[in-house]
Amino acid sequence: MGRGDLSDDQWAALGPLLPVAEVGRPSVGRRRLIDGIRWRVRTGAPWRDLPTEYGPWQTVYGLFRRWQRDGVWSAVLTGLQARADAAGLITWDVNVDSTICRAHQHAAGARRDGQTQKEPPGGDAAEPDDHGLGRSRGGWTT
Template sequence: MIRRHELSDAEWEFVRPLLPHAASGRKRLDDRMALIGIVWKFRTGSAWRDVRDRYGSWATLHTRYRRWAADGTFERMLRAAQAKADAARAADWMVSVDSTIVRAQLPGAQKSGLRKP
């Protein structure tokens, strides 16, 4: 049974080729488990230090996240997912941007000499 935040086998097979190849050397946390831990962190809104031990060390996950963000791994994943959705005609790319402006008055602004225009 797959837990809510984990990748299915099909999802993993889709993203696996997009991940950078690990350099040889000492044994490291499996990329799938690292990606699941990173997804869990962002889906739950938890701090890095609060990531569950079952996903590996929070420091390892944070380092892997920073490396993958810096080398464009997540951008490659996004572009590949968008291309797959386009090919299947499964996505509607209409975008709506809210341009509402909210003016704020700082507390104590009158006392400090700041005035409304």
């Protein structure tokens, strides 16, 4: 187990929230793939730089994207939040900040019509048409 990998207790809490594979080979290495996804999200490294201990990067990326399109990540987050809220571990205080969120310079090259991409943007909710990048005095902002 790597430094940032899930502990047995964490996996016991997360495992029941994950979808069960209906067809295909049994998911023997699902925990390893989840740890690979967590490594990539935590470090921000390119998918191709994923350490080999987590499996082929294409397999890890494929699982990440499939679950992103199917809304699995949102369901897992909701399930974990519901469990923590029932245990009294969450304080639902909201802090609203009126500052501007700056966009990264690479965000400026995205397609205006995401559906024409080879693989359309994922997620379980469609992005409203009026959301996007705009020009301000400080550069590209959201």
